[in-house]
Amino acid sequence: MARPPLTLAALATAAVAGLEVRAARAHSRGTGGAFDAVELHSTDGRHLLIRAPRSQTAESEQSSDLVALRALTPGIRSRLPFAVPQFVGQAPIGPTRAVVTEFIPGAGRTADELTGSDELAADVGRAIAAIHALPSGFIGDAGLPRRSAGDAREAAVAIIDRASDTGRLPAALVRRWEEATDDDTLWRFAPTVVNGQLGADSFLVDGNRVTGVIGWSGLGHDDPAHDLHWVLTSTGASAERTLGAYLEARAGGADAEIARRALLYGELELARWLLHGVDTHDDEVVDDAVGLLDGLVASVHDHSSESLTTDTGPVLAVADVERMLDETPREGLPKESGATMLTDSYDVSELRRHLADDGAAGGDERGLTAPIPLDLSDWGDAAPEAAGTSPDAAGGSGTRDRSA
CATH class of the missing domain: 3.90.1200.10 (Aminoglycoside phosphotransferase (APH), C-terminal lobe)
Known part of the structure; x- marks a missing residue:
């Protein structure tokens, strides 16, 4: 069952110290995906994304992604002409965890x-x-x-x-x-x-x-x-x-x-x-x-x-x-x-x-x-x-x- 956006928004405040969320909306193009995801706007102007995996496969992928994002240091990122998600925080949710990253603007394309x-x-x-x-x-x-x-x-x-x-x-x-x-x-x-x-x-x-x-x-x-x-x-x-x-x-x-x-x-x-x-x-x-x-x-x-x-x-x-x-x-x-x-x-x-x-x-x-x-x-x-x-x-x- 999909987790409600307000639940994930509240979880984000536990994952990120001092975070106050003023707006939240589901970050989705369809149903039945690998992650529950919510786009967040904070009172201090930050734009974040929180994701919680729905399956063991998604959780494994998220763990590998976190290892990679931590390896991409500021010096490495400065060599790239585009943005890469930045880890902000995480919090447990049931048997898994939700991860908060900086939101990157832009649209997906085929x-x-x-x-x-x-x-x-x-x-x-x-x-x-x-x-x-x-x-x-x-x-x-x-x-x-x-x-x-x-x-x-x-x-x-x-x-x-x-x-x-x-x-x-x-x-x-x-x-x-x-x-x-x-x-x-x-x-x-x-x-x-x-x-x-x-x-x-x-x-x-x-x-x-x-x-x-x-x-x-x-x-x-x-x-x-x-x-x-x-x-x-x-x-x-x-x-x-x-x-x-x-x-x-x-x-x-x-x-x-x-x-x-x-x-x-x-x-x-x-x-x-x-x-x-x-x-x-x-x-x-x-x-x-x-x-x-x-x-x-x-x-x-x-x-x-x-x-x-x-x-x-x-x-x-x-x-x-x-x-x-x-x-x-x-x-x-x-x-x-x-x-x-x-x-x-x-x-x-x-x-x-x-x-x-x-x-x-x-x-x-x-x-x-x-x-x-x-x-x-x-x-x-x-x-x-x-x-x-x-x-x-x-x-x-x-x-x-x-x-x-």
Whole structure:
């Protein structure tokens, strides 16, 4: 049951010494979200947000987010061209806790809206580049995860191997993905600071400017392609402008294969979906995943036979994902995507976390549509111009015996 706004407003006064609330309203775009959230205005002019998780999954996410926000010191934040939530206080509520942060103004937008105009698309690209340009020392100091290029490659291999072991992965996809993970050039990159869960719902905007980035529970040192996946899956008219602005802002720091890896990660989402169904013994999810994987095989075949190409390659339909989530909710699963502050909306980033979690439970997180992917074998010449990293940036060959 949702907690009343006045209850959370009163709790905020216990969480923040001296706080006097003059106005409070539910911070919501729908019902059934992961958090109860209330926007607060204090008598001294402060604008705050209090959130209380509704589930164990949401509580775990909130705890990880707090660790990340504390790691983002004032010095680190000063390097970012946008605001990051600032922790203010917390108070227990039942078996969990409510957390108060400074409220960041700005509106949520879909992926297609964020990449729909040149000006906003470019600002989004620069915002992502600013995250990846942060000095990485604070990651280790805060005990946040660090993963090398070799680790990223091995993680992709592990997903492919597990999905293949189910016996439900089409052989054409096994070969396709193994060729990608066996390609040494694809994994020659230098890890950067990453948000780790970046998606369209992460951004708050005002006009054509990014005002804030929220949802930092995946903060770490990893493959920057993870933060760009959603850009390459957007169908916005200026999606290429986002990637171009990102590469320009990185000033040669991005490797030439970053877009190719991002697209590979997008395809592996379907393998994760299959594994989620298998791990939770949900035959409906398994059947859905098999259908999507078959659709991916057909899309690859059609793309190859029709020679469809663009500067950045074909894309995943994120807007379709959001629409299908709206159309096919289950009890307890939020309907809406893209809500400000990720309060009580379900977003694609959260879906990815659930699919990556071996023991994930929850509703029927349906809505993935099969991508029309780029032919990975042809990406060597099509990748954006960018400076590469030294060969030893990638660890291990990742080669497997394909004799079977």
